[in-house]
């Protein structure tokens with residue numbers, strides 16, 4: 001039987017989503033994106049899940065859309081006839097962000113759609129020989145995963161323009177220098193490091209984590225004064241929780257806190 005195009009497994013409180021077409025460097029398909037949407041729904045709805053890791057099978061993260069399949073069936077008709085709305089591509093986290101932290105673990109290439117979905121993640125770990133780039137224009141394509149909007153908001157403008165317009169690939173070290181990824185680790189260690197970070201997050205108060213993420217997301221682009229109003233609203237809700245009593249009590253009693261998410 002054919003392997004599913006993405007694998008989903010729960011490791012402790014972390015949902016691990018693995019893009020799984022290693023023979024094509026995990027190039028994206030409709031099936032892969034559907035499984036990813038189901039996984040994002042589970043992250044948002046399942047209280048057992050406190051964090052999520054996105055990675056790829058076989059030493060690659062993702063080579064973007066499947067260009068071979070696109071050469072047979074160009075997607076322009078599905079864009080223009082309304083059967084696929086490219087302004088919101090949930091699988092690629094375009095127009096959708098998760099309510100819990102998402103960590104990317106990148107080995108090998110993260111190209112085109114691969115670098116695009118990366119921009120929907122919160123913490124990014126790359127192996128030393130990982131490669132990044134938004135190379136759609138090399139093939140006469142538009143980076144429909146949202147990079148023309150999102151990349152200049154995440155890294156310095158001139159670097160974003162350079163990457164978007166040249167389509168060139170960069171190394172993990174360069175990606176860290178420009179702030180596209182936060183951690184660079186030896187090859188083969190990206191998933192382990194991502195899981196370590198996930199475990200640190202999982203040990204924290206789940207309400208605090210969700211409120212911090214919600215504040216980051218909801219205040220993006222807002223004037224500071226307006227932003228602080230939301231920040232205070234979400235913060236007050238956390239301080240009113242049982243978890244916010246348990247944390248300081250645990251500190252005083254010199255033990256680990258037992259958070260219940262309420």
Ligand SMILES: C[C@H]([C@H](O)CC(=O)SCCNC(=O)CCNC(=O)[C@H](O)C(C)(C)COP(=O)(O)OP(=O)(O)OC[C@H]1O[C@@H](n2cnc3c(N)ncnc32)[C@H](O)[C@@H]1OP(=O)(O)O)[C@H]1CC[C@H]2[C@@H]3CCC4=CC(=O)CC[C@]4(C)[C@H]3CC[C@]12C
Nearest residue numbers: 024027029030063064065066067075109112113143144145
């Ligand atoms: C529009 C978005 C999105 O913005 C568009 C894109 O992402 S375009 C993709 C551009 N990709 C690239 O430029 C990468 C090309 N690959 C490489 O440069 C290199 O292969 C590499 C650097 C990644 C790796 O190099 P290596 O030397 O390590 O390996 P190599 O020998 O080259 O490759 C090994 C084998 O893997 C095959 N391979 C590699 N990449 C691809 C690829 N991208 N496609 C297919 N096969 C690949 C390679 O050929 C080798 O195999 P051999 O057998 O040995 O030859 C779009 C993002 C998501 C899209 C939607 C997805 C779902 C949909 C399905 C539909 O049916 C309708 C459309 C749609 C909705 C679709 C619409 C567009 C998107 C939204």
